[in-house]
Every structure is written in C-alpha cells, then in structure tokens.
Amino acid sequence: MNISLKYLNKQIFPLQLYSRFASRNAYNWKNEGVxxxxxxxxxKNSDFKDEEYAPSKLFKIKRITTLKGIPHFEKKILTEFKLDGKQSDIAIVKxxxxxxxxxWKIKHLIxxxxxxxxxxxxxxSKGTFLKxxxxxxxxxxxxEENKLIACESFVKNVKKLDGDTLRRELRRRWLSGW
Structure with missing residues (x-):
C-alpha cells in the first residue's frame, strides 16, 4: 500500500495547516521610528534628519476636471470653494x-x-501678482518724484530702441539674410 506523505500529514497534523504563519518572527521596531x-x-537610514519645513499659509486651488459625473457631496465641496463655474477659476484657501x-476628499478633482x-x-492686495x-x-x-526721474532717464537714454530704430534694424537683418 502506497500512501502519500502529504495525505498522511493532513490526517495526523490537521492544525498545522492553519498555524503555519504563527511561528514567523515578529519584529520589534519600537525605538526605530520617528x-x-x-x-x-x-x-531608511538610521542617521535620517528631517528637513525644516515651514508650511504654506495659503493654497491656490484650481479645478482640473468637469463637474459631470461626480457625486453630489464632491460637487457640494466644490461649490463651497466657489469652483463650480468655469474650469479656469481659481480659489485661494487658508x-x-x-x-x-x-x-483631501476632492484631491482627484483639483x-x-x-x-x-x-x-x-x-x-x-495692491501691487500684487500671483504666478x-x-x-x-x-x-x-x-x-511721483521717482517716476519723473525714471521717465526723463528713459527718454534721454541713447541705447533705447524706439520704433524707427527697431524697424530699420529689423529691415537690415531681413535683407542681409544671415
């Protein structure tokens, strides 16, 4: 009688099949994390130093997808941020x-x-520009005084390119080819 060893193990040690992962090494990383x-x-490295980072006070948010086919609760959040209009609209958020x-709930839409x-x-907000x-x-x-001085220095500058000078120079370059 030829009995398979695998069959015999199942008959003699039925609990061994269910407890095969119980003897794995459990690592203790209590003091290793930050x-x-x-x-x-x-x-990854034990000598890891976290960089100093000052979080931004404001975010610029822009919608990148259409409103068609998204759930009503995501649309509600977009309307709260006033991003339910044109797709080119932006919002400034604290x-x-x-x-x-x-x-976080709408990060895939913005x-x-x-x-x-x-x-x-x-x-x-006067004199500001957001890139x-x-x-x-x-x-x-x-x-006012600085404007007058800057205007006079611009008008009297010999190296400035006015319309006539630009036209003559560009025509000369066009005719010469290279």
Whole structure:
C-alpha cells in the first residue's frame, strides 16, 4: 500500500495547516521610528534628519476636471470653494485642518499649489501678482518724484530702441539674410 506523505500529514497534523504563519518572527521596531502627529515614520537610514519645513499659509486651488459625473457631496465641496463655474477659476484657501480635510476628499478633482511669498507677506492686495507656480509677487510703489526721474532717464537714454530704430534694424537683418 502506497500512501502519500502529504495525505498522511493532513490526517495526523490537521492544525498545522492553519498555524503555519504563527511561528514567523515578529519584529520589534519600537525605538526605530520617528513619531509625527498621527503617524510613525520609519526612515531608511538610521542617521535620517528631517528637513525644516515651514508650511504654506495659503493654497491656490484650481479645478482640473468637469463637474459631470461626480457625486453630489464632491460637487457640494466644490461649490463651497466657489469652483463650480468655469474650469479656469481659481480659489485661494487658508491652510487649516478643516479645509485640508475637505481638500483631501476632492484631491482627484483639483490642483493644489502652495502660495509662497518671496518678497514678504503683503499688507494690502495692491501691487500684487500671483504666478502659476504659486509665488505671490509684491511690486514696489514708485513715488511721483521717482517716476519723473525714471521717465526723463528713459527718454534721454541713447541705447533705447524706439520704433524707427527697431524697424530699420529689423529691415537690415531681413535683407542681409544671415
């Protein structure tokens, strides 16, 4: 009588099939991770140093998909941010936990760009310009005396290119070829 060893093991040790993962090594990584608020990060290298990062105060949000076919609760969030109109509309949103939780729910529908202030935080919105990469540029206000001096220096500048000079130079380049 030729009995298979596999069949015999099933008959003699039926619990071994269900407990085969019980003897795996359980690793103890208690002191190896870096604790953050809400999660623990286990770095690849033991000498890992976290970079200093100042979070942005504001986000620029732009809708990248259509409103057609998305659930009503996502549409509601988009209308709260006033992004239910044209697709080119943008919204400026504060970086708060409440807004971040709402943005997390619609992250697949929008593009989020943190706003940075390379020239400092503006006092008022006059003279500011928001670029596509999220930089808010604050332009300096020029006084009346400085405007007159700048205008006179521009008019008297010998190297400036006025319309006649540009036309003559471009015509000369056109005719010469190379």
């Amino acid at each position: 604790q953050y608020s809400g999660f623990k990060y286990y770095p 970086n708060t936990p409440e807004n971040n939780s709402r943005l 593009q989020i760009v943190p706003i940075t202030f390379p020239n400092g935080f503006p006092i008022d 596509e990469n999220g930089e808010l540029i604050v332009t300096k206000v020029v006084g």
